[in-house]
Amino acid sequence: MLTALVIGASGLVGTALTEQLLANDQYTAVHVFIRNQLPLRHPKLTQHPTDFDNLNRSAALIKGDVAFCCLGTTMKIAGSKEAFYKVDFEYANNFARLAYQNGVKSFGMVSAMGANAKSMVFYNRTKGEVEQAVCQYGFPAVYIARPSFLVGNRKETRIGEEIGIWIGNTLDFLIPAKYKNITAAQVAKALIASSLSKKEGVHILESDVLQKF
Template sequence: MKKTAIILGATGLTGSIILEKLLSDSRYKTIKLFSRKRIKGLPGKVVQFTGNLLELEKFKSDFKADEIFCCIGTTTKKTPDKTLYKKIDLGIPVAAAKLAKENGITTFLVVSTLGANANSRIFYNKIKGEMEKNVLTTKIEKTHIIQPSLIGGNRKEQRILEKIGLFVFKLLQPLFFGKLKKYKITEAKDIAQAMLNLANSTTTEQIIKSEKIKELTLN
């Protein structure tokens, strides 16, 4: 039986790649997108629901699928207000996990970050750590939390300083081996493929470290 997938964050770098992959994957009959605004030019296989994702529970009756791919995330540049930042990066994934549990969705995949720790003094790592902790407490049967390092890829809104930073970081990649291997840039296309492979696997591994993401693209 063909499946239905939900994507949260389909306009972002990783989410947009997952959308492309699901569109061409014959195992999926329907793709549901939940976002603030519609994406134009998508085929009939895609059903779009637009509204305020900070009130995700209002979508409960439509929030039904076999799998959820959660790629929600903001930046301090876009969202300087820490309270709002927390509502997005922590609140939306946790709300999605709770709805998934209530609606009997058994597969939940979410993008976090390397170094996520609920006790961290670093705001970003702390938020992601709290998100992971809360998602796991929902006890969804098949939960996969992806922890990439710095994410590489062609961003629509990539700024000049960000481009320079990624360029310099790429030059340093040959130095990252052994214990430093986990800090290598994680390509968005690899995250997307790893998530898709995980969704269609029997593995029960919950935390996927950055250094294993590339390996999972080969399965």
């Protein structure tokens, strides 16, 4: 009898996660915080139109058992490092803070392979910083997925990502498990299974571990 809270529910991983949560008997309610309505109706699903620049206004709604963050953008879409940071760090961190303040006990997030708050690479550093920020709140359980290249049915074309996926698929037999392409559905499955495992503490799930769920 769990209530899930999801941001990034319209994305590649977020869509898979939301569909899997809706199909899971242990989750009886799924609240998604979105900027555009999802083309999805389900008795367990509630959609909350959300202004992420003023997430405090939605604070009273961010109540449940498990919060999931699948939100993120790309430098190309965001247009600048500042805009990227606002989405990948500030929106995610604000959501975690409000969830924690409202008594949410478990937080699952999609970060990325190579996340490291001390990295020289801006993307990896941002992911590492948001991981650290989420962990410092003190949720009883935190599950951080660090996937390699995500595979799934993306609406738009991302050339860099497609090249990475092509190389990954072509050279799959040579690539160590941690660097192999992974489906968005598999990442979602791992996060949900982790949330149901009731294991306390911070759990970093590298891409090879995500593949095993």
